[in-house]
Every structure is written in structure tokens, then in C-alpha cells.
Amino acid sequence: MSISDSFGIYLHIPYCRGKCRYCDFYSAPGAKGVPQQYVEALLRELAKNTRRPDTVYFGGGTPALLTPAQVRRLILAANPLPGAEITLEANPDVVTPEHLKGFAAAGVTRISFGIQSADDTQLRRLGRTHTAQSAARALSWARAAGFEQICGDIMLALPHYSNEEFDRTLALLEQGGCTHISAYLLKIEPGTAFGHNPPAGLPDPDAAAEFYLYAVRRLEQEGYRQYEISNFARPGCEGRHNLLYWNCKDYLGIGPSAHSCLGGVRRYWPDDTAGFMAGTAQEQTEGVCDGEDFLIMQLRLRSGLDVDEYAARYGIRFSASQQEFLRQCAEHGYARWDGHRLQLTPAGLIVQNSILQELI
CATH class of the missing domain: 3.20.20.70 (Aldolase class I)
Structure with a gap:
């Protein structure tokens, strides 16, 4: 598989x-x-x-x-x-x-x-x-x-x-x-x-x-x-x-507080053990897994983000100013960036949220 x-x-x-x-x-x-x-x-x-x-x-x-x-x-x-x-x-x-x-x-x-x-x-x-x-x-x-x-x-x-x-x-x-x-x-x-x-x-x-x-x-x-x-x-x-x-693939969560993502749709069970056992608790729709979710998850991985896959899946490409920002990140040791793949270093993973703010 x-x-x-x-x-x-x-x-x-x-x-x-x-x-x-x-x-x-x-x-x-x-x-x-x-x-x-x-x-x-x-x-x-x-x-x-x-x-x-x-x-x-x-x-x-x-x-x-x-x-x-x-x-x-x-x-x-x-x-x-x-x-x-x-x-x-x-x-x-x-x-x-x-x-x-x-x-x-x-x-x-x-x-x-x-x-x-x-x-x-x-x-x-x-x-x-x-x-x-x-x-x-x-x-x-x-x-x-x-x-x-x-x-x-x-x-x-x-x-x-x-x-x-x-x-x-x-x-x-x-x-x-x-x-x-x-x-x-x-x-x-x-x-x-x-x-x-x-x-x-x-x-x-x-x-x-x-x-x-x-x-x-x-x-x-x-x-x-x-x-x-x-x-x-x-x-x-x-x-x-x-x-x-982290690769935004399908998973089914079962049980109170468990989350699922199936076909790009996110769902969750409420925090209600008694209701779950009784069959009265119902799954709730949380939203869709979009390009922002994919970017966040991929940058958790040391293998990083394939920007061509990102564009193919969500139609998103980094702007010229964002690419310049990434070049600066690479120069300062926070990332590896060759124009096709973005990988955060351990130092970059610590400040991942700050990097994401510039890319979302």
C-alpha cells in the first residue's frame, strides 16, 4: 500500500x-x-x-x-x-x-x-x-x-x-x-x-x-x-x-474527544464518555483540511514541504517576498530551501510558528 x-x-x-x-x-x-x-x-x-x-x-x-x-x-x-x-x-x-x-x-x-x-x-x-x-x-x-x-x-x-x-x-x-x-x-x-x-x-x-x-x-x-x-x-x-x-492522509478516530479526517473533512467526537457509550453522542464536523493545514503539518517533518505538491494539491505557490524570506531563513540556519523543497532545521522548528506567520 x-x-x-x-x-x-x-x-x-x-x-x-x-x-x-x-x-x-x-x-x-x-x-x-x-x-x-x-x-x-x-x-x-x-x-x-x-x-x-x-x-x-x-x-x-x-x-x-x-x-x-x-x-x-x-x-x-x-x-x-x-x-x-x-x-x-x-x-x-x-x-x-x-x-x-x-x-x-x-x-x-x-x-x-x-x-x-x-x-x-x-x-x-x-x-x-x-x-x-x-x-x-x-x-x-x-x-x-x-x-x-x-x-x-x-x-x-x-x-x-x-x-x-x-x-x-x-x-x-x-x-x-x-x-x-x-x-x-x-x-x-x-x-x-x-x-x-x-x-x-x-x-x-x-x-x-x-x-x-x-x-x-x-x-x-x-x-x-x-x-x-x-x-x-x-x-x-x-x-x-x-x-x-502529518501527511494529511485519511484517519478515523473513535471515542470521546477523538478526531478524524476523511476525504479532507475533519470531524470529532464530543468529550462525553457516557453519551458515547449510550450511543447518544454524535460526531461533529470541524471543517476541511486545506492548504494551511497541509503547510503546517508538512513543516513539522524534517523531510519538509514539496512546493510542487503543495501547488498541485491546493493551487498555492509562495510569493516573491515569501521566497526572499525563505532565502533569509536558510542563510541564518533556520531552513533548507532550494526553491522546490522547504525543510526546517532543528533551530527552525523551535521558531516554526514565526516562520508560518510569514507563509500563511
Whole structure:
């Protein structure tokens, strides 16, 4: 299947054991598992889809609160194509060796752990319920369960942060066999615990940018190639599902707060778990995926924007003044620009919003 034909399914699992202090995703803390009624609601919506996906993504929340039997039913209902990438997000303190073996047997091919830091004090500050030791143990169990694609998340520019903390976290993930790493800056979101009461010791924007650039350099040194603003992978281990988003391809989201883009039309489910389970919640149309969306998404990728494809899809070409601006960006190390392809460098990715303001 070519990338132009690719189609993915995202299943939102809005259940967590607790709410992290930085988290603004739609979730229901306090859950010990995923109610069977919720799984049945997902199955109900999957039954309406007739298109076979080549990626399935269990996101949340904490999808690892699903049982292997529930995961198996959902994968069978999604009816993925042979060789599909099937990802399940997990917290290190939720999984057991038996659960991980069960997920693999159910068809999950890629396990993604929210590890964030190797510093236990930092983890407690963030509201995480695992430790560095339990993270290392979970990674070991994932390898023993047969997972060849293991992902780990690192949060940057945390309170009282240092390059040494990043190096310790990178070492934990690398020694744990991670083939893919997401490294992203902490963002204080309104409505979160940190939004109401920001922690002390947060780095200023310049320091945060330096932490990001240091992370990019170190990850590249260790063989994790940056392919998107916050994503790095061993060769061939890039996340196929998220590439659908960034390349403006079709994906179907199911569950409260889940978003879809099908045939260029964006839709979303309201934040209403009870309504979703009861079948009373209805998807809402959000708009269309236009040239502005395509530009924004393509410039997240290190491969960048093919301006001829941009023109062919949306009839948009950069003006003479915009091309001059891009030449200046290239001269100052923020971009690579040859008149046909625009690629932002790591320094350019930090100021992506400013560059986009000149191009939209």
C-alpha cells in the first residue's frame, strides 16, 4: 500500500488510574480497568467502517488498562491489513509480563511507554505513578514479550531541568531497547493542575530551546534520526500512524474527544464518555483540511514541504517576498530551501510558528 492510500484508525481509551499534573487530554482518572460497555461502544462504531486500515493506534488515557482479550476483539473488529502497525500506549506501572505477552498475542506490534524522566523526584512532581526502576522493568518485560518496536517518551525543560537528567533518561530508554523516542517540551496548559499552580524552577524560553537542541544532538548521536519536531527513530522505525496525520492522509478516530479526517473533512467526537457509550453522542464536523493545514503539518517533518505538491494539491505557490524570506531563513540556519523543497532545521522548528506567520 502506498502512503497515498494509507488509512489509520485511532481508538481513544479515556481511562487512567490518576491524572498527571500536566495532562490536558480527555481522560477519566481513578479507573482500574476499561468497562466492557465502553469496549462494546467502540465495537459498535468499528462495525460501521468498511475500510481496512494499515495502522491502528490505541491512545488515551491509558490503553494498557484494557485486557488482552478486549484488545484482541477490537483489533479483529478493525480488520487491519496484513503487516499493519498496531500501537498501544502504556504506563510502566500498569503492565505486567502476562499483560504484555497477551497484548503481543492479540496483535499489538508496537508498545509505547510514557516514561518522561529517569528522575524519581521529577516523576513525583509530574504526578507520574511509576519510578525509573519500574520503567526499566517494563521495558525489559516488553522485550521478553517479543516486542521489536518499543517507544518511549521523554519530557524536556521540566522544573529544575538539566542536560544530565536528559542523558540519564535517554540511557534508560536506549538500554531498554527503545527503537523510537518522542522528546517534547513541557507545556503548561490551562485547566491542568500545573495550569492552576505552575511549579517552581521552570526554565525560561531560551533555556527550554537549548534543552531541545541538546536533545536533538544527543538523540542523533545515539542513532535516533529526527523525522518530526518531537519524534526520533532508528532507521525504519518511524511511527507510521502519526505520519498519516502529518501527511494529511485519511484517519478515523473513535471515542470521546477523538478526531478524524476523511476525504479532507475533519470531524470529532464530543468529550462525553457516557453519551458515547449510550450511543447518544454524535460526531461533529470541524471543517476541511486545506492548504494551511497541509503547510503546517508538512513543516513539522524534517523531510519538509514539496512546493510542487503543495501547488498541485491546493493551487498555492509562495510569493516573491515569501521566497526572499525563505532565502533569509536558510542563510541564518533556520531552513533548507532550494526553491522546490522547504525543510526546517532543528533551530527552525523551535521558531516554526514565526516562520508560518510569514507563509500563511
